[in-house]
Amino acid sequence: MHIAILTFDAFNELDSMIALGILNRIKRQDWRVTLSSPSRTVTSMNGVTVHAQSTLADACEADVVLVGSGMKTRDIASDQNLLCQLKFDPGRQLIGAQCSGTLLLAKLGLLAQVPACTDLITKPWVVEAGVEVLNQPFFARGNVATAGGCLSSQYLAAWVIAKTEGEDAALSALHYVAPVGEKDDYVARAMNNVRPYL
Amino acid sequence: MHIAILTFDAFNELDSMIALGILNRIKRQDWRVTLSSPSRTVTSMNGVTVHAQSTLADACEADVVLVGSGMKTRDIASDQNLLCQLKFDPGRQLIGAQCSGTLLLAKLGLLAQVPACTDLITKPWVVEAGVEVLNQPFFARGNVATAGGCLSSQYLAAWVIAKTEGEDAALSALHYVAPVGEKDDYVARAMNNVRPYL
Numbered sequence: 001m002h003i004a005i006l007t008f009d010a011f012n013e014l015d016s017m018i019a020l021g022i023l024n025r026i027k028r029q030d031w032r033v034t035l036s037s038p039s040r041t042v043t044s045m046n047g048v049t050v051h052a053q054s055t056l057a058d059a060c061e062a063d064v065v066l067v068g069s070g071m072k073t074r075d076i077a078s079d080q081n082l083l084c085q086l087k088f089d090p091g092r093q094l095i096g097a098q099c100s101g102t103l104l105l106a107k108l109g110l111l112a113q114v115p116a117c118t119d120l121i122t123k124p125w126v127v128e129a130g131v132e133v134l135n136q137p138f139f140a141r142g143n144v145a146t147a148g149g150c151l152s153s154q155y156l157a158a159w160v161i162a163k164t165e166g167e168d169a170a171l172s173a174l175h176y177v178a179p180v181g182e183k184d185d186y187v188a189r190a191m192n193n194v195r196p197y198l
Numbered sequence: 199m200h201i202a203i204l205t206f207d208a209f210n211e212l213d214s215m216i217a218l219g220i221l222n223r224i225k226r227q228d229w230r231v232t233l234s235s236p237s238r239t240v241t242s243m244n245g246v247t248v249h250a251q252s253t254l255a256d257a258c259e260a261d262v263v264l265v266g267s268g269m270k271t272r273d274i275a276s277d278q279n280l281l282c283q284l285k286f287d288p289g290r291q292l293i294g295a296q297c298s299g300t301l302l303l304a305k306l307g308l309l310a311q312v313p314a315c316t317d318l319i320t321k322p323w324v325v326e327a328g329v330e331v332l333n334q335p336f337f338a339r340g341n342v343a344t345a346g347g348c349l350s351s352q353y354l355a356a357w358v359i360a361k362t363e364g365e366d367a368a369l370s371a372l373h374y375v376a377p378v379g380e381k382d383d384y385v386a387r388a389m390n391n392v393r394p395y396l
Contacts, residue, residue: 014375017215017246021348024244035246046222048215048233049249117378137377150219151384152377154349177212179335179350180315182387186349189380 001028001164003066004036004059006086006101007052010045010071014150015098018177019066022157025173026165034058036065038082045071060087064094064160067101069150074100074125077107090143094163096156102146106131114141117148140197155193162198170194199226199362201264202234202257204284204299205250208243208269212348213296217264220355223371224363232256234263236280243269258285262292262358265299267348272298272323275305288341292361294354300344304329312339315346338395353391360396368392 003023007016016035023033035042036059037052044050059065065088076082086108088095097105102118105111106129115132116139123133137152139145140159147156154174162170171187178186201221205214214233221231233240234257235250242248257263263286274280284306286293295303300316303309304327313330314337321331335350337343338357345354352372360368369385376384 012219013215014219017211020244020246021210021212033244041249046218046231047251048218051239051247053245119378136379148378149381150375151349151352152380155377177348179353179391180317180346181334182350183347193377 001031001064002054002058002062003033003064003160004054004062005033006056006059006065006067007035007037007042007050008068008070008072008076009039009042011042012069012071012099012150013044013046013048015069015101015153018151018153019098019157022154022173022177023160025176026161026169036062038085056085060085062093064164065096066156066160067097067104069099069101069119073103073122077103083107094143094145094160096145096147096160098147098153098156099150102126102131102148103129105144105146110144111146114144115139116146117152118146119148119150138193138197145197155190158190159194159197162194167191167195167198199229199262200252200256200260201231201262201358202252202260203231204254204257204263204265205233205235205240205248206266206268206270206274207237207240209240210267210269210297210348211242211244211246213268213299213351214266216349216351217296217355220352220371220375221358223374224359224367234260236283254283258283260291262362263294264354264358265295265302267297267299267317271301271320275301281305292341292343292358294343294345294358296345296351296354297348300324300329300346301327303342303344308342309344312342313337314344315350316344317346317348336391336395343395353388356388357392357395360392365389365393365396
């Protein structure tokens, strides 16, 4: 199982890293979570440089693709050279997007007739791309999911785990990362957001 | 204002990056948030390599130091050569720790007579170091704060912002990162955790 988290220059650290951390709670030997980038390193919106762990071509072959968010998504979404490297297929992949990543899914034609979640800043651009934007943190239809608001990346990760490893595995991963003294509340709220789409 | 987030090899991505992302919501020109590491690059517990943005010596001079968490904190906490490089002073700095970072504060003598928060795995080691561990996500006394459970790093960041820039700035930063449709709940809960210690 390879889960590729698309991470571009000017990426939002929370959106890529929360999903990566939670998804790595699954300790199966064939479970692999990577940051996928178009270059060997990318630098976040706040100046943090990270090393890519897989290429965009690898992401096209992955079992799961999550599109992270960032300050340059509008540029990426209008870069035909880059877009044509992103060949994702909900017939064989789980596909998710976080915040401005939703705009990329819209431009790739993966949200036709599917309402979506995104952050408040990206919302007008997603609407402009012809997608209905919901006032909720998470939505999925079939194999395509979207989340809005950085900390809703925990819901996207939980959805991936629940869809592939089952609900108990998602509960356990969420429990680990939740604040001490608030774990039951956090897990319950996350699963309330995700369960309708399993 | 320099906020240094201590980040060692085998670091937990959520613990360093959630705080970094939220703290960077403050857009003052003299506001600087950096990952501080003992080497030029460090690699996370899940294989993500990041570039350090400041040194441990820089962290000793910072206005705020947050000690991140990771899988090697017990080794670090028994490495006298490394510990003696960490000269922190709550008289002139805000000092916070996340999860296993609390063990480091304990070893540095910064939690004498101060109860603390940490994650469930680190808890026995912090108790062994003579510190009372609380079953809650956040606690602070004066200029020293601790948080337990990866996602409680939002509370540590909110405490730093509220202490330095005021409560409204903390509310605004939390609102930005909270899930769409749950923002008021998230902000209220975070401030309920932090406000008693301001």
